[in-house]
Amino acid sequence: MTTISYGKQSFELGEGQSVLECLTKQGVPVPYSCRSGVCQTCMMQATAGIPPASSQIGLKESLRLRNYFLACLCHPTEDLEAAMPDDMHVSVRAIVHKLELLNDEIMLVELECLTPVDYRAGQFINLVHDSAHVRSYSIASVPNLDKHIQLHVRRLPQGRVSGWIHEDLALGHTVEIRGPTGDCFYIPGKPDQPMLLIGTGSGLAPLYGILRDALDQAHAGPIRLYHGSREQHGLYLIDELRELESRYPNFSYFPCLSDVHVPAGFIAGRVNEAALRDNPNLKGWQVFLCGHPEMVKATRKKTFLAGASMQDIHADAFNVSHL
Amino acid sequence: MTEKQSLADWYDQKYGKMPNASLFEQLGGTAAVDAAVDIFYRKVLNDDRINRFFEGVDMEKQAAKQKAFLTMAFGGPHNYTGQDMRKGHAHLVKQGLNDSHFDAVVENLGGTLKELGVADNLIAQVAAIAESTRDDVLDR
Helix, strand or coil, rough: CEEEEEEEEEEEECCCHHHHHHHCCCCCCCCCCCCCCCCCEEEEEEEEEECCCHHHCCHHHHHHHHCEEEHHHCCCCCCCCEECCCCCHEEEEEEEEEEEEEECCCCEEEEEECCCCCCCCCCEEEEEEEEEEEEEEEECCCCCCCCCCEEEEEEECCCHHHHHHHHHHCCCCEEEEEECCCCCCCCCCCCCCCCCCCCCCEHHHHHHHHHHHHHHHHCCCCCCEEEECCCCHHHCCCCHHHHHHHHHHHHEEEEEEECCCCCCCCEEEEEHHHHHHHHCCCCEEEEECCCHHHHHHHHHHHHCCCCCCCCEEEEEEECCCCC | CCHHHHHHHHHHHHHCCCCCCHHHHHCCCCHHHHHHHHHHHHHHCCCCCHHHHHHHHCHHHHHHHHHHHHHHHCCCCCCCCCCHHHHHHHHHHHCCHHHHHHHHHHHHHHHHHHCCCCCHHHHHHHHHHHHHCCHCCCCC
């Protein structure tokens, strides 16, 4: 029987159980979100015992060597002593530089990192509220264009971390971030490849970054951005996107509203349906999908069936955590 | 041209290319799997005879499984066991998975290879490997 120790306690790992399942079941407040090795919020460190390599997928070399692992992917065959990550190894401190509401529920958070963070627009970072509450947010800024890291944080009903960001965070506060991670970003090298960007709500954040990154790197193929919400006030950065549209002839912006009443200048219907209706043949396209997990899942399949290659479909579906 | 090379050429012409290469090598190895997985999976999802078995599955995870399956069917390295095949398809057998569905998958596999310009004798070998899993997949 494999034993997992945490603090002064030891627990027996159940059959087929992950370290995350074992610890959270015993009441240890390990933060987690996706439970599938993507978001990295459940990262822990083995202070005794060696975690299996399969639980270190996607971690930086320096963290792997220190026996960091993702608790949700960890099914050890030997005893492990697990600890929460050491801030010194995994976190960077950043100062809140700007807070600005982009619409009723989405806040632009600009962070000035105290040590340089190497990232790509569209990746995500984990923002630490406290040791038990860590959330993933996509990066909307572009290293080459923006001085600071920008996030779009949607306020969730009863959202612990988003509530803290919207209500308590103030300019000059210091926060802790981890990362960046994720592989949803613009890949240079195919400047003529058409790009289809589909997002709902604050899923615009990574797409806005990817779009500006592509334009900045002189992407020449068509770039079509479909951003959807139910009503007009759910959309944001409309003026900025229209301005980019008038400046770059290869970029088109399609704001979509799924409500019954749709004002002039907007497309009626669901964003993914509109995008596929306009672009039924996606052979050779690069596709980026961000936002509501159900939308992302369904659209991944539809864009694939419309001809996009699996490796050209990038998605960043964050599972909304209900902690 | 040395005598050795011309002999090899003669052999290739008479008996088909590279008699010593494994099926997996002749098909093009992992690059062939990468090329085939998109076409194969798209065919399967578009096939109304079988696509209901793929409703609601996570596409990325499924694509990884398709890759493992193709690698095996192409004669490549794999660690599938008959037991894995039974376990992995048991829930589908409960939903009515039968010979006709298995045939449809093999057909899509052949169609994929045909589209990639693979020779018929190699397609037959791939089909034979796939065929060897039939009873395990259908849990008989």
